[in-house]
Amino acid sequence: MQWNDLSNAVKAEYxxxxxxxxxxxxxxxxxxxxxxxxxxxxxxxEPLLMVHGNPTWSFYWRNLVSKLSGEYRCIxxxxxxxxLSDKPLDWSYRLADHIENLSYLITALDLHDVTLVVHDxxxxxxxxxxxxxHERIKRIIVFNTAVxxxxxxxxxxxxxxxxxxxxxxxxxxxxxxxxxxxAIADRNRVKGAVGEGYMAPxxxxxxxxAHLAFIRxxxxxxxxxxxxxxxxxxxxVSELNDKPTMFIWGEKDFVFTPAFLDRFIEKFPEAEVHRLxxxxxxxxxxxxxxxxxxxxxxxxxxxxxKD
Numbered sequence: 001m002q003w004n005d006l007s008n009a010v011k012a013e014y015x016x017x018x019x020x021x022x023x024x025x026x027x028x029x030x031x032x033x034x035x036x037x038x039x040x041x042x043x044x045x046e047p048l049l050m051v052h053g054n055p056t057w058s059f060y061w062r063n064l065v066s067k068l069s070g071e072y073r074c075i076x077x078x079x080x081x082x083x084l085s086d087k088p089l090d091w092s093y094r095l096a097d098h099i100e101n102l103s104y105l106i107t108a109l110d111l112h113d114v115t116l117v118v119h120d121x122x123x124x125x126x127x128x129x130x131x132x133x134h135e136r137i138k139r140i141i142v143f144n145t146a147v148x149x150x151x152x153x154x155x156x157x158x159x160x161x162x163x164x165x166x167x168x169x170x171x172x173x174x175x176x177x178x179x180x181x182x183a184i185a186d187r188n189r190v191k192g193a194v195g196e197g198y199m200a201p202x203x204x205x206x207x208x209x210a211h212l213a214f215i216r217x218x219x220x221x222x223x224x225x226x227x228x229x230x231x232x233x234x235x236x237v238s239e240l241n242d243k244p245t246m247f248i249w250g251e252k253d254f255v256f257t258p259a260f261l262d263r264f265i266e267k268f269p270e271a272e273v274h275r276l277x278x279x280x281x282x283x284x285x286x287x288x289x290x291x292x293x294x295x296x297x298x299x300x301x302x303x304x305x306k307d
Contacts, residue, residue, distance in 0.1 A: 001084060001201050009193035010200055014062050016040050018084060021108055028097040035091070037101055038084035039077035043069030046138075046304065047111050050076045051102065053120020053145070054214035055176040056282075057083025059197045060119070063288040068295065072115075077105055079125070081210025083201050093213030095121075095226045099128035106133050113304050117295075119143040119284065120256075121214055124230065127237050139302055140245040141295060143283050144256035148234040148263060149219065149227075153255055156215060165212050175211040176202055183281035185252050190285065238267045244302035245271040248291055250279030272298065 003017040020036040029035045040058055042065055050061040058076040065074045078085040079098055091097075102125055106114065114137050118126035123145025130137045159165045159174070168174040176199055180190045190198065202208045219227035245268050249261045258275070265273060274294055279286035 001203070001207070003084060006200055007193075007196065010059075010197040013193050013197050014059050016042055016065070018058075021105055023080070023101060023104065026097075026100055026104060028092050028094075028100060035080065035088065036086045037077055037080060037105065039075060039105060040065060041109070042074045042076075043072055045072045046113050046115065046299075047073045047075055048115045048117055049106070049111065049126070050074065050117040051119070051122030051126040052076075052079070052082070053122045054082075055179055055202070055211045056120070056198065057201055059083065059200075060282070060284060061117075062197075064117075064284065064292065064295070067288075067292045071296075072299075075105075075109065075111070077102065078201075079121075079210070081213065087207050087210065089206060089209055093210060093217060095124055095128070095217055095229050098125045099132070099229075102126065102129040103132045106136060112136050113138045115139040115141060115299065117141045117143075118145055120145055120281070123147055124233060127233055127240070128229070130240055131233075131236055134239070137240070137243055138304055139299070140240060140243050141298065142245065142247045142264065144250055144253045144260070144281055146256055146260050146263075147230065147237050149230060150260060150263070151257075152218060152220060156218070156255070157220070159212075160215055160218070160220075165215065169212045169215070170205045170208045173199065173202060173208055175208075175215070179282065182254060185250070185278060185280040185286050190282075194285075241268060241270065244298070246274070246294070246298045247271055248274045248283065248294060249276060250281060250283030250286060251275055251277045252280040253283070255281055 018038050018040045023029050023035040052060050057078045061076050081087045116126050124147050127147050159168050217226050251258050276287050
């Protein structure tokens with residue numbers, strides 16, 4: 001799907017066609033294969049790199065882009081398989097490969113003085129890329145996410161099962177439908193064009209494969225291929241303590257509960273913390289009116305230091 005394929009109502013919510021980065025040559029891409037990663041690049045100034053999770057796409061960050069791109073450069077990628085990026089069925093969809101893609105975007109755009117903004121799977125992907133590009137990252141803003149193994153809801157464990165997952169997620173588009181029902185506190189916010197926008201890129205069995213792949217990549221088993229990557233993130237994420245960091249947490253999240261925030265605070269004891277009791281997992285959708293001023297204030301109070 002391309003931006004031009006979106007309905008006019010969705011384009012009114014998300015008015016940016018965006019750009020494409022060819023990932024050819026990366027380890028996860030087959031020789032002579034073209035794999036395109038879609039991203040927004042709006043505004044000028046210090047870069048804000050916003051990294052989404054599953055089952056969303058860059059559409060999730062649209063309100064922040066609208067409000068902040070007048071002062072900052074908002075760079076917002078769609079992971080492979082998501083949004084307007086390519087959606088191959090034979091790609092690996094491992095956390096390590098998503099990290100490699102994001103790291104490549106950072107270096108391909110030659111980004112410096114980056115404020116990393118992450119949510120959900122974007123946390124593990126973003127922190128992984130930050131550890132690879134430590135000197136390019138200057139600040140971090142974290143929404144409900146994790147970089148360590150903890151309790152996983154029974155519903156997510158259930159759809160990891162053979163046959164059930166493909167039927168529910170790819171067949172019935174169950175993950176994004178459940179997200180629009182359970183991951184937001186105020187469901188009025190996702191009516192009409194907003195709900196349509198979340199679902200638009202995931203309009204077929206094939207185009208919903210990444211939702212299932214992300215779920216299968218949760219390393220519940222000790223011998224899971226992604227378990228070493230998560231363990232390393234858990235062990236090393238505190239190396240980013242030298243960056244001004246702010247956590248903004250929706251406390252109604254049934255996946256990343258406040259207990260996850262408490263674990264993060266142990267790793268980032270100097271971080272600024274804002275708990276939003278009225279917001280759920282799609283915290284930016286629930287509370288962007290509060291979040292934008294919090295971000296503007298945090299960025300202003302933590303200016304970049306020039307050599």
